Amino acid sequence: MTLPRSDGPLFIVINAGSGARHASEIQPKIAALLGAADRAHRFLPAHGGGVVAAARQAVALAREQQGVVVAAGGDGTINAVAQAVIGAGLPFAVLPQGTFNYFGRTHGIPQETEAAVRALLSAELRPVQAGLVNDRLFLVNASLGLYPTLLEDREAYKRQLGRSRPVALLAGLVTLLRERRQLDLCIELEGETVCLRTPTLFVGNNRLQLDQIGIAEAPALEAGRLVAIMLRPIRGLSMLGLLLRGALGRLGEAETVTSFCLRQLTVRTPRQRRIKVAADGEVFHLRSPLQFRVAPQPLLLMVPRPDQRVEPA
Structure with a gap:
């Protein structure tokens, strides 16, 4: 091009x-x-x-x-x-x-x-590469269920305690211990449909984030795909255990975590016409079904020359 x-x-x-x-x-x-x-x-x-x-x-x-x-x-x-x-x-x-x-x-x-x-x-x-959920762009991730709730709680804590990573982590701990809701989803991938219950569906488009939490499919982003993560219905201390695994870069090893690559994923919510979605930290509502896909055109990003590039950390 x-x-x-x-x-x-x-x-x-x-x-x-x-x-x-x-x-x-x-x-x-x-x-x-x-x-x-x-x-x-x-x-x-x-x-x-x-x-x-x-x-x-x-x-x-x-x-x-x-x-x-x-x-x-x-x-x-x-x-x-x-x-x-x-x-x-x-x-x-x-x-x-x-x-x-x-x-x-x-x-x-x-x-x-x-x-x-x-x-x-x-x-x-x-x-x-950019991702889309319906017509909304995402560069880092898009999700529904637990993660949008976590983001809303995090913003509430930041308004009271200031914008910092420790405050964000505190808000996350409180949300994980408190949240009990589950999502009923019907997921269509490559012509097959599966209906299931999960606390969250997370679709990632950021290699650094996925590598940090230990998702093996992270390299698929370089091949023009997105990576989805789902959890089995779990609560309380089990959620904290997953948080610890993520902090140690081992989330993908947990038996309660499923991850897979996709170019396009359709998600229906039989009990909800509109559902709360988060994209790159912003929360909004979209009408079901949701379609996650790789954007047909790339973002033309200005990146540093090799000698000025900072290695991701």
């Missing part, structure tokens, strides 16, 4: 609520580095739901001026901006500002703002 130019002006969607530092602190640092490099740029600040509107504006400007759309924020912000960019065939760049930053880390993008900006200035375009 012919790649577009990547040396045009930068249109930066910056989320004022991502990460530990406020946008008012981050934006001047980015501007100073870009100014020193004589790189044309424009900031489009966004708050909460305003990210979608800012992303659309950035795409329109980048089309007009042969520019690059940049997302400065966490995985949720990156998802919202990528959703607007992928259909436009424009270059896309990331300046990570969130808590976990799985997408940026997977592609070797530095986590420190100054280093990320410097890497962006000489970055190279690379097509990367």
